[in-house]
Amino acid sequence: MQTIDTLINARWVIPVEPDGLTLNHHSIAVHGGKIVEVLPTNDAAKKYHATETVDLKTHAVIPGLVNAHTHAAMSLFRGLADDLPLMDWLNNHIWPAEAKWVSPDFVRDGTELAIAEMLKSGTTCFSDMYFFPDVTARVCHDAGMRACIGLIMIDFPSAWAQNADEYLHKGLKLHDELRNSELISTAFAPHAPYTVSDAPFEKIRMYADELDIPIHMHVHETAQEVEASVKQHGMRPLARLAKLGLLGPRLIAVHMTQLLPEEIKLLAQDNVSVVHCPESNLKLASGFCPVHALTKAGVNVALGTDGAASNNNLDMLEEIRIAALLAKGASGDATAVPAHTALRMATLNGAKALGIEARTGSLTAGKAADITAIDLSAISSQPVYDPVSQIVYTATRDQVSDVWVNGKHLLAKHQLTGMDEAALREKAIEWHGKIKAS
């Protein structure tokens, strides 16, 4: 008998890699934060002696969900400004509120609230873009959450940095401090082509090559963004990014609702990853990302929630379902984004976009034990012909029972093991009191 930390016995194991595989009555052996083996439960009982055994008799176990684009601390602005288009929302509501309220304490409390919500809905890793990324990284480390922290750049001063040089300098310092972390990786995060000028983009390209990290950016979010770029630069944002040498496998282009057929070809040729945020795009009426055409062209498409101020939740199960439905509606093709593809977008494709697919994104021996269990015994998920179909089209976040990140059991039987929900609620109420009074 081999001694291990944890043995998870599940009714179904869906490893995501290989694609389309569903394993019945299988177990996951976990030791030292890593997946040691995925094997039939009968064999696991003979081979492994585990310190902790978790029986999930009615559950499907999947790789932890990867939220490939969010602004975690914006959870404290949830519901602050609804039912508006992007630029009105940003210029007249969100940016003024951020100028007034964003501080290290705001980012700490907002990120903790967001992590609690993400863990409770099955997310084990998120890619963030927000002020005080040093605070976000510390909160993730303390909570045991995996994250890709955005080293932000924007052409206006904020409480985090005054100018491009300071944004870059602070970002590089943070990257250096985090370079040996098992849980936290970094990416450059220039906000968008319309808020970052050529000179900082050129520096980011150079440092991203040198440090071998991704570049995470909002791109082609709305038709107005594209029109404004044509007026100001004489070209579409993507063409400008291409001219600046930014198109390539490092680029994580978020939103992409405005794409010409030749741009889709270019994204595929250059191995750019796209992050689709369907709920944010719907709520801000930004447009529709042509996910079916992108996947057919071979582009890696991942999923993100965007921030809780434009969604208004951080629920990746909901995002998966909307992505699968919207792809069919928008393309007029019911075969677009089938359930297995949608689940892959929310797991392995996200990890690939963030450059961490060797660490996470599938239930594969040697990868980190980032695992989510979904209870399919709910009436609304009966009967189960295909557990992947039930996860994508019927499951809601209250069916997420257990979550492990790097082998740590952070959600056990629906309860957060390392976070105090009542205290998080109190802090959110306190912030609401201050913000609404202003």
Ligand SMILES: CSC[C@H]1O[C@@H](n2cnc3c(O)ncnc32)[C@H](O)[C@@H]1O
């Ligand atoms: C420089 S920190 C990130 C910055 O992005 C803002 N933001 C949040 N959601 C969106 C979105 O959908 N499009 C563009 N910008 C967005 C956030 O409020 C921060 O200011």
Ligand SMILES: [Zn+2]
């Ligand atoms: Zn965003």
